[in-house]
Amino acid sequence: MTTETAENDSKPPIDHIENVTSTKASSKVTGDAALTLFNDPKELHAFVDPVEEKRLLRKIDFMILPCLSVCYIFFYIDKTTLSYAAIFGVDDDLHLVGTQYSWLSSIFYFGFLAWQLPTNLLMQRSPTAKYLSINIIIWGILLALQSVAKNFTTLAVLRGLSGAAEACGDPAFMLITSMWYTRREQPIRIGLWYSSLGLGIAGGGLLGYGIGQIKGSLPSWKYEFIIIGALCIAWGIVMLIVLPDSPVSAPLLTVDQRKMAVERLRENQTGIENRNFKRYQLVEAFTDIKVLCFFLIALLQAIVNGGITNFGTLIVKGFGYTTLGTTLLQIPYGLFITVIILFCVWVNDKMPPNSRCLMIIIFLFPNIAAAFGLRFVPSSAKVGRLICYYLTGSYNASFVMLLSLTTANVAGHTKKVTSSACLFVGYCVGNIAGPFFYKSDQAPGYSLGIWSMIVSHLLEVIVVVVLWIILKRENQRRDDFQRSTGGAHGDDNSFDADLAAFSDMTDKENSNFRYVY
Numbered sequence: 001m002t003t004e005t006a007e008n009d010s011k012p013p014i015d016h017i018e019n020v021t022s023t024k025a026s027s028k029v030t031g032d033a034a035l036t037l038f039n040d041p042k043e044l045h046a047f048v049d050p051v052e053e054k055r056l057l058r059k060i061d062f063m064i065l066p067c068l069s070v071c072y073i074f075f076y077i078d079k080t081t082l083s084y085a086a087i088f089g090v091d092d093d094l095h096l097v098g099t100q101y102s103w104l105s106s107i108f109y110f111g112f113l114a115w116q117l118p119t120n121l122l123m124q125r126s127p128t129a130k131y132l133s134i135n136i137i138i139w140g141i142l143l144a145l146q147s148v149a150k151n152f153t154t155l156a157v158l159r160g161l162s163g164a165a166e167a168c169g170d171p172a173f174m175l176i177t178s179m180w181y182t183r184r185e186q187p188i189r190i191g192l193w194y195s196s197l198g199l200g201i202a203g204g205g206l207l208g209y210g211i212g213q214i215k216g217s218l219p220s221w222k223y224e225f226i227i228i229g230a231l232c233i234a235w236g237i238v239m240l241i242v243l244p245d246s247p248v249s250a251p252l253l254t255v256d257q258r259k260m261a262v263e264r265l266r267e268n269q270t271g272i273e274n275r276n277f278k279r280y281q282l283v284e285a286f287t288d289i290k291v292l293c294f295f296l297i298a299l300l301q302a303i304v305n306g307g308i309t310n311f312g313t314l315i316v317k318g319f320g321y322t323t324l325g326t327t328l329l330q331i332p333y334g335l336f337i338t339v340i341i342l343f344c345v346w347v348n349d350k351m352p353p354n355s356r357c358l359m360i361i362i363f364l365f366p367n368i369a370a371a372f373g374l375r376f377v378p379s380s381a382k383v384g385r386l387i388c389y390y391l392t393g394s395y396n397a398s399f400v401m402l403l404s405l406t407t408a409n410v411a412g413h414t415k416k417v418t419s420s421a422c423l424f425v426g427y428c429v430g431n432i433a434g435p436f437f438y439k440s441d442q443a444p445g446y447s448l449g450i451w452s453m454i455v456s457h458l459l460e461v462i463v464v465v466v467l468w469i470i471l472k473r474e475n476q477r478r479d480d481f482q483r484s485t486g487g488a489h490g491d492d493n494s495f496d497a498d499l500a501a502f503s504d505m506t507d508k509e510n511s512n513f514r515y516v517y
Contacts, residue, residue, distance in 0.1 A: 053260065056264075057185075059253070067242060068176065071169075073197070074140075075166070077207065077228055079108075083311075084204065084208040087323050099436070100152050106431070106433075108160065109306070109431040111164040112164065112428045117425070120168070120171050120421040128172055129239065129240075130245060131172070132169070135169070136232060140235075142158055142162040142229075143228060147221075147226045173190075174407050177190055178416070187349065191341050192342070192345075195342050198335060198337030199335075200334065202333075202334030205333075205334065209327045212324050278414040281415040282418050285414075290409060290471065294467075297360075297463050299429055300460040303453075305430065308392055310434075311435065311446060311449065313326050313330065314443065315446065344401065345400060356405050360464050361464055364394070365394075367398075371457070375451065395457070404516075405467075411506050412506035430456075475514050478514065482511065
């Protein structure tokens with residue numbers, strides 16, 4: 001990849017792309033890294049053979065999806081280690097009192113929150129895959145070190161640092177997905193790697209059961225941290241070796257395949273990679289109303305996630321199951337999450353275009369019904385309450401749709417990483433707040449915590465509808481504008497439109513951009 005020079009912060013005029021086509025040299029300096037593959041920008045319009053493209057897509061899937069999927073399994077197992085440590089007695093061994101367990105749950109996300117924007121900006125300036133892999137190794141080390149904690153303070157510090165190390169995880173996965181797949185392909189691919197969190201829950205249950213059988217010199221919760229931490233370190237090393245940084249530099253692709261990988265993404269109008277920081281794109285992200293909507297939806301979903309992730313095992317144990325029985329009952333919960341996510345992205349793929357906001361709302365309904373069930377089904381109905389707990393996993397399918405909306409609707413590399421950071425700031429704040437709705441004096445029913453789920457999801461439906469209206473109206477405005485000026489959106493014969501796709505323009509600057517809703 002060629003070395004890119006510093007970018008000035010002057011903002012090109014919105015709805016104009018004349019400056020994109022000035023010269024080949026200036027395009028390579030100020031535009032997307034994809035332009036470095038082409039001697040002549042006109043090569044961007046090369047014909048892509050559908051048979052060759054299908055073969056290339058299979059190769060890309062083989063390179064990318066296993067890496068992200070296995071990584072996401074560990075990503076989620078890591079988040080649930082404290083939950084399993086709780087039922088293995090960490091609170092007694094470390095003499096936790098009052099809300100200290102809730103604070104341990106939340107302080108992870110304080111680290112996540114504090115480092116979210118810096119890690120996204122660092123990731124823009126670094127090879128994405130290598131940056132992600134190094135952070136995986138670091139969080140594995142920090143997780144293993146939690147086994148030596150002697151008190152609340154030590155464990156809290158280590159969990160805060162672990163949160164900072166994991167802050168790049170989801171944003172990196174989203175960035176990698178957007179640089180390899182078309183907007184049509186992204187929901188299914190996001191669904192495939194995100195559904196691995198269900199396998200992480202199921203795998204965490206199996207690991208928890210197995211670790212609970214260890215009769216060693218250490219308490220079971222210490223083995224939980226050591227074993228899972230070591231597995232994360234090992235996988236981080238594998239990722240460092242095998243995951244390519246971008247289509248422009250992928251070592252397993254030929255030069256022609258790299259060009260084809262770039263060409264097939266032209267219709268996205270979102271570019272692939274640009275390591276130049278552009279201040280105006282940062283400002284545009286912070287002032288974009290749709291980014292605010294992404295933030296609010298993530299915040300509301302994370303309030304639910306923060307509670308269920310950290311108190312799910314305690315809720316199930318409160319139904320009357322044993323400690324080891326509770327760990328095994330997480331397996332069907334994880335499998336349900338995997339199935340519901342895959343079902344959601346499959347249905348979305350069969351739906352008419354622009355059905356993603358609708359899909360978010362549809363897959364929130366089972367969660368809302370389940371929350372009402374947990375609140376009002378009698379405690380004597382043990383199986384019924386367990387089924388309600390399992391159904392709470394459906395919100396994960398809605399979160400996949402939210403991620404796909406974000407990757408599809410933001411262009412300009414600095415704006416993309418900043419918008420992703422904003423979304424996950426909301427995610428962090430929600431996960432910090434979520435556990436505090438679960439009061440220890442309300443165990444095992446946690447009535448306030450269950451009501452927080454209901455209210456959060458109802459508010460989320462309102463925000464999704466607002467986002468839906470905003471994106472639809474903006475598309476209509478752009479269509480009207482281009483009709484009035486004689487433009488032709490989607491005209492593959494338009495050289496300006498082709499080059500604009502890789503000029504590192506934001507979605508607001510590029511009049512050829514159309515939002516997905």
